Structure formats: C-alpha cells, structure tokens
Amino acid sequence: MKIENINIPLMISGNLIENINLNDNYYRMRIKAPQIARKAKPGQFVMLSMWKNKDPFLKRPFSFYGIESDSGTFDILYKEIGKGTQIMAKSKAGDLVELIGPLGNGFKIPENTNNIAVVARGIGIAALMPLILESKKRGIAIYAFLSAQTGNLLLCSNEINSISEKVFYTTDDGSKGAKGMVTNFLQNVLKEEVIDVVYVCGSKRLTKHIRNLQRKYNFLAFVSLEEHMACGIGACKGCVHKTNDGYKRVCKEGPIFPVEEVIFDD
Ligand SMILES: Cc1cc2nc3c(=O)[nH]c(=O)nc-3n(C[C@H](O)[C@H](O)[C@H](O)COP(=O)(O)OP(=O)(O)OC[C@H]3O[C@@H](n4cnc5c(N)ncnc54)[C@H](O)[C@@H]3O)c2cc1C
Ligand code: FES
Numbered sequence: 001m002k003i004e005n006i007n008i009p010l011m012i013s014g015n016l017i018e019n020i021n022l023n024d025n026y027y028r029m030r031i032k033a034p035q036i037a038r039k040a041k042p043g044q045f046v047m048l049s050m051w052k053n054k055d056p057f058l059k060r061p062f063s064f065y066g067i068e069s070d071s072g073t074f075d076i077l078y079k080e081i082g083k084g085t086q087i088m089a090k091s092k093a094g095d096l097v098e099l100i101g102p103l104g105n106g107f108k109i110p111e112n113t114n115n116i117a118v119v120a121r122g123i124g125i126a127a128l129m130p131l132i133l134e135s136k137k138r139g140i141a142i143y144a145f146l147s148a149q150t151g152n153l154l155l156c157s158n159e160i161n162s163i164s165e166k167v168f169y170t171t172d173d174g175s176k177g178a179k180g181m182v183t184n185f186l187q188n189v190l191k192e193e194v195i196d197v198v199y200v201c202g203s204k205r206l207t208k209h210i211r212n213l214q215r216k217y218n219f220l221a222f223v224s225l226e227e228h229m230a231c232g233i234g235a236c237k238g239c240v241h242k243t244n245d246g247y248k249r250v251c252k253e254g255p256i257f258p259v260e261e262v263i264f265d266d
Contacts, residue, residue, distance in 0.1 A: 009100050009101055009102065009103050009232075009233055010035050010036055010039075010099075010100070010101065011098075011099070011100045012033060012035060012036065012099055013033075013096050013097065013098055013099070014031040014032055014033030014036070014096075014097040014099050015031065015032045015033075015094065015095075015096065015097065016029065016030075016031055016050070016091055016092070016093055016094065016095040016096075016097055017030040017031065017032050017073060017093060018030045018093050019088070019089075019091055019092065019093065021089070022077075022155065023152055023153065023155070024152070024153065025079050025080040025081070025089075026077070026078070026079055026080075026123070026153070026155060027077075027078055027079075027080065027088070027089055028065070028075055028076070028077050028078075029075065029076045029078065029088065029091075030066075030073050030074075030075050031048075031073060031074055031075075031076070031097050031099070032071075032072055032073050033072065033073075033074070033097070033099055034072025034073075036074065036099060036101045036102055037067060037068060037069050037071075037072045037073055037074045038069045038072065039102050040064045040067045040069075040074055040101065040102040040130075041064075041067075041102065041106040041107075041130075042064070042067075042106055042107045042130035042131040042133075042134050043063070043064075043104065043105070043106035043107035043127060043130070043131060043224060043255070043256045044063075044064055044101070044102040044103060044104045044105075044106045045061050045062055045063045045064065045101065045102070045103050045104050045127075045232075045255065046061070046062055046064070046074075046076075046099050046100065046101030046102065046103065047059035047060065047061055047099070047100040047101065047103065047229065047231075047232035047233075048060055048061075048062055048076070048088075048097055048098070048099055049084070049097075049098045050087060050088060050091055050095055050096065050097045050098065051084065051087045055083075056083050056084050058229075058230055059098065059100065059232065060084045060085070060229075061103070061226075061229045061232055061251070062076040062078055062126075063076070063077075063126045063127035063224070063255075064076070064102070064127075064130055065077040065126040065127075065129050065130070066129065066130065067130055076126070077123065077125070077126035077129070077155065077156075078123070078126070079122075079123045100232055100233065103232050103233065103251055104250075104251060104252070104254060104255045104256070105253065105254060105255070105256050106256060107131045107199060107222060107224075107256050108222070108256070109131070109134065109135060109138065109140070109197070110196070110197065110220065112196075113135075113138075113140055113196045113197055114140060114141060114194075114196055115140065115141045115142075115143065115165075115193060115194060115195050115196055116135055116140055116141070116142055116143070116195065116196060116197045116198070116199065117142075117143045117144075117145060117186055117189070117195045117197075117198045117199070118131065118132055118142060118143075118144050118145065118198075118199050118200075119145040119182060119183065119186060119198060119199070119200040119201075119202075119206060119210060120144075120145070120146050120147070120200070120201055120202050121147050121148065121182075121201075121202025121203045121206050122147075122148050122149070122153060122155075122202055122203075123155070123202070124200075124201035124202025124203070124206075124224070125146065125155050125156055125160075125201070125202075126155075126201075127201045127224040127255075128199060128201050128224070129156060131199060132144070132160060132163065132164075133163075136163045141165040142160075142163065142164040142165055143164065143165055143166050143167075143168075143186075143189055143193070143195065144160045144161075144164045144166070144167040144168070145167075145168045145182040145183070145185055145186050146160065146167065146168070146169050146170075146177075146182065147169070147170045147171065147172075147181075147182040147202075147206075148171055148172075149171065149172045149173065150171050150172065150173050150175050150176075151169075151171050151173075151175035151176030151177075152175075153171075154169055154171065154176055154177075157169070166189070168182060168185035168186075168189075169182075170182040170185070181209060182206075183206065183209040183210065183213060186198070186210075186213060187213055187217075190213065190217045190219070195217075195219050196219065196220065197219065197220045197221065197222065198210055198213075198214070198219055198220070198221040198222075198259075199221070199222050199223075199224075200221065200222070200223045200224070200259065201223065201224040204264050207223045207259060207262065207264070208264060210223070210259055211259050211260065211262075214259060214260065220258075221258065221259035221260070222256050222257065222258055222259065223256070223257055223258075223259050223262060224254075224255050224256050225241055225250050225254050225255050225256075225257060225262065226250070226255065227239040227240070227241055227250040227251075229250070229251050231251070232251045233251065233252070234249050234251055234252030237249060239251050241254070241257075241262065242262075242263040242264075242265065243257065243261045243262055243263055244260075244261055244263060245261060
C-alpha cells in the first residue's frame with residue numbers, strides 16, 4: 001500500500017518555496033511536501049517547526065490555507081506573534097520545514113447544502129479559505145462575514161469577494177464596512193435566506209454570538225477551535241476543550257466541533 005493511502009499523519013521534511021509579507025505582521029508561506037498536500041483536507045492543520053536546536057522546543061499548529069495537491073504544495077497564512085512565528089517570518093525559500101500532518105478532523109459539508117455562511121475574525125480566515133474554495137467548486141452559494149481590527153487586516157477580501165454571493169465587513173475602527181458585530185449582518189441575512197450551515201473561526205465572542213443565533217434560527221454550525229498544542233497527534237492531552245460531552249482533544253476530535261457542543265467557561 002502506498003504511504004499516501006494510509007490514514008495516519010506523516011512526519012516529514014518539506015521545503016519552503018516562498019514566504020511573503022502581506023501586511024503588517026501577516027505572512028503567507030508556501031511549502032512543498034507532496035505527501036501531505038495530497039492528503040490535506042479543508043479544516044485540517046499541520047504541526048510545523050523550522051527552528052534549529054529545538055528552540056522553541058515544540059512545533060506550532062497552522063491550518064491549511066491553500067492546498068495544491070497537483071503541485072504537491074500547501075500554503076499557510078500566519079500572524080507573527082511570538083518566538084516561533086518570528087523565526088518563520090525571517091525564513092527564506094529553500095529552508096527546510098519539519099512537519100507532522102495532515103492533522104485533525106476537517107470541515108464537513110453535509111449533502112444537499114445549497115448556502116453556507118462563513119464567519120471569520122482576523123487570521124481566522126486562514127482555516128476557512130479551503131472550505132470556501134471547496135464549496136465554490138460544489139456550486140454552493142457563499143455568504144461571507146469578515147471582521148478585523150482595521151480595514152487592511154481584512155485578509156483575502158478581494159478573493160472572497162470574487163467568489164461569494166455576498167460579503168459583509170466590519171472593522172473595530174470603522175475604516176472598512178460597518179463598526180460593531182459582523183453577526184448583526186448574519187442575522188439580517190438569516191431573516192431572508194435559508195443558510196444551511198454556518199462555519200466560524202476567529203474568536204470566542206464570535207462563536208458565542210453564532211450559538212445565540214443558532215438557537216433562534218436553527219441552522220447547523222461548526223467552529224474551528226484553537227488551543228495551545230504540544231504533540232498535535234492526540235497523545236499529550238494538552239489541548240483539551242470543554243464540551244457538553246466531556247473534555248475533547250482539539251487536535252484529534254477537533255479542531256472542528258459543532259458549535260452547540262462547545263462550552264466556554266467565561
Ligand atoms: C489548530 C490550529 C490552527 C491554527 N492555525 C493558524 C493559522 O492558520 N495561522 C496563524 O497565524 N495561527 C494559527 N494558529 C495559532 C498558531 O499556532 C500560533 O499563533 C503559534 O503557535 C504561535 O507560536 P509562536 O511561537 O509565534 O508564539 P508563542 O511564543 O508560542 O506565543 C506568543 C503569544 O501568543 C499566545 N498564543 C500562542 N498560541 C496561541 C493559540 N493557539 N491561541 C491563542 N493564543 C496563542 C501565547 O499564549 C503567547 O501569549 C493555529 C492554532 C491551532 C491550534
Ligand atoms: S496537542 Fe497533544 S493531545 Fe492535542
């Protein structure tokens with residue numbers, strides 16, 4: 001049996017093809033790793049390291065932002081926030097990348113889905129992008145609800161605009177779209193359209209709002225959760241999140257969970 005056909009995560013080295021600074025602290029990285037690119041699905045992620053002498057010690061998790069199985073590459077959209085991502089930001093084409101993946105369960109698109117809503121805050125759009133492209137391929141209408149601190153941090157907005165039925169923006173400073181909660185727009189759409197599934201990624205607050213709307217309008221909803229991860233493969237239990245079915249490992253049972261299952265304590 002070919003190694004690509006075995007459904008276990010692969011631990012391999014990849015090659016950095018390009019690393020582009022998009023905006024402020026946001027970057028897009030393209031990695032060549034054909035075995036992983038051929039198996040990756042929307043909503044899954046890789047654990048990655050490209051630092052010497054195990055400093056920092058642990059790999060870091062990143063969602064697949066683009067998957068090109070034909071060329072054997074995948075993209076990561078990332079925000080520079082700490083030691084690991086600072087090293088990533090400085091890396092150059094040709095650098096080696098240590099990878100484990102693909103990991104996690106990925107998004108489900110139920111049969112007979114006609115309309116979906118994607119709700120993203122900031123870098124949360126990274127996890128949703130392959131789902132948006134897959135939905136487009138299947139002829140599903142996409143309503144996108146994007147929010148960020150300020151207008152130039154509304155990432156991928158042109159691309160999403162070109163393939164979505166409608167796109168709604170909110171920014172904290174009002175520099176693009178409206179100020180306030182992007183879910184207010186979603187509520188307006190829900191009053192007029194049947195949205196079969198809502199997918200959300202980006203903040204706890206956003207997910208709680210989706211849960212409230214779900215109670216009122218009764219749609220399927222899935223969230224891509226983030227927790228600090230040590231192993232990424234279900235072994236250390238360091239990434240557990242409270243659900244109404246006990247604690248679940250975000251890296252193994254997730255990162256995609258039905259919104260109604262997830263419990264936030266605060
Ligand atoms: C399944 C999954 C998918 C992810 N996908 C992406 C992605 O596509 N793009 C992207 O930019 N980031 C993504 N992240 C977050 C990314 O893993 C972290 O930003 C990264 O690990 C930070 O590493 P660092 O060494 O730069 O920062 P560190 O030095 O480890 O941390 C810097 C600061 O950020 C905080 N922090 C670190 N990780 C997280 C986290 N997961 N949630 C909240 N706060 C955190 C730390 O507490 C600390 O305050 C994902 C996380 C998960 C769990
Ligand atoms: S990170 Fe180790 S179990 Fe999830």
